[in-house]
Amino acid sequence: MLKLKRQPTLPPQLQWKHSNEPELLSWAIRARNYNIVIANCMFAFMAAMILAATFFMYSVYEGMEQPWRTLSCMFFFAFILFTISCMTHQKMNFAYRFTDSGVEYCEWKNPSKWPLTILKWLTGITAIIVIALSMTDPGFLIGALIGPGGMALTYILLANSKKYQAIHTQYHHLEFEWKDFTQLAIATNREVVDLKFVKFDERLGRTVKWSLNIFCKKHQKENVANFIKPHLPSKTPFIKTKVNVPLSTD
Numbered sequence: 001m002l003k004l005k006r007q008p009t010l011p012p013q014l015q016w017k018h019s020n021e022p023e024l025l026s027w028a029i030r031a032r033n034y035n036i037v038i039a040n041c042m043f044a045f046m047a048a049m050i051l052a053a054t055f056f057m058y059s060v061y062e063g064m065e066q067p068w069r070t071l072s073c074m075f076f077f078a079f080i081l082f083t084i085s086c087m088t089h090q091k092m093n094f095a096y097r098f099t100d101s102g103v104e105y106c107e108w109k110n111p112s113k114w115p116l117t118i119l120k121w122l123t124g125i126t127a128i129i130v131i132a133l134s135m136t137d138p139g140f141l142i143g144a145l146i147g148p149g150g151m152a153l154t155y156i157l158l159a160n161s162k163k164y165q166a167i168h169t170q171y172h173h174l175e176f177e178w179k180d181f182t183q184l185a186i187a188t189n190r191e192v193v194d195l196k197f198v199k200f201d202e203r204l205g206r207t208v209k210w211s212l213n214i215f216c217k218k219h220q221k222e223n224v225a226n227f228i229k230p231h232l233p234s235k236t237p238f239i240k241t242k243v244n245v246p247l248s249t250d
Contacts, residue, residue: 008093017175021099027225028095031191031215033107033247035139039089046084051076071247092170094215098227102177103195103212109170176212178231186225187243191216193225194243 007028030041058069070133095106178199183196193214201208216224229238 008222010095011106011171013171014095014106014108014173016095016097016104017103018099018104021101023097023099025098026096028093029215030091030093030215032089033092033094033215033245036190043085045088047081050080050084053080096214098231100231102175102180103214103228104173104175105212105214106173107170108172163172179233181212181232181236183230184225184236184238185243186221186230186240188240189242190245191218191221191244192243193221193228195228195239211243213243219228 010028054073057076058073060081061215090109093108098103130223176195176199180197180199181195182198183194185196187194193216195212195214197212198207198209200206213226225238229236
């Protein structure tokens with residue numbers, strides 16, 4: 001039913017609880033499971049700060065010849081802005097499986113290898129450029145220590161940091177019965193189907209009232225909601241409303 005591009009590979013430790021039941025519907029997707037407006041505001045604020053720092057950097061490098069003065073500032077701005085975007089607009093992997101018993105979903109995130117790869121290549125390229133410039137002006141050797149040297153040290157620390165790996169690693173596998181859901185909603189502001197539920201949490205030892213956000217590809221949330229509706233209790237409200245997607249927590 002759902003053909004999603006860039007479907008993430010399911011984690012090897014995932015074992016569906018109701019794997020013995022026929023699969024009615026399933027898919028996997030990468031989505032931003034947080035308030036995008038807040039993330040955009042944070043990114044815009046940081047972009048303004050970085051732009052101010054870039055102009056300051058340009059004024060400090062007044063003795064550097066063109067075009068290296070402009071190119072170095074542009075590189076600084078682009079690299080830092082790209083790094084900030086990786087932090088403010090990360091995506092989480094989601095997998096959903098529907099059976100007669102209910103809904104199972106898994107969310108997970110593993111440390112991305114491409115930021116470290118880009119950092120490694122940028123370190124090498126920047127080092128070559130600075131070394132070439134130092135042949136005309138030995139003062140650039142100081143820049144080699146501060147710039148490429150700092151980037152190389154950052155790469156080594158991140159690549160071997162268990163804390164960095166732990167921060168960027170998440171795994172949750174939850175399941176819900178159809179009777180637990182008390183409301184079905186199609187989000188008007190996100191590609192999300194929202195299911196409110198009441199469920200006894202064994203870990204907390206109490207009943208929890210919360211929402212399950214089902215992330216869908218464009219133009220598929222109505223089909224998903226219409227598929228879910230017949231499985232819910234007959235008097236379950238079915239509405240369209242704005243849905244706030246909060247930042248997920250462990």
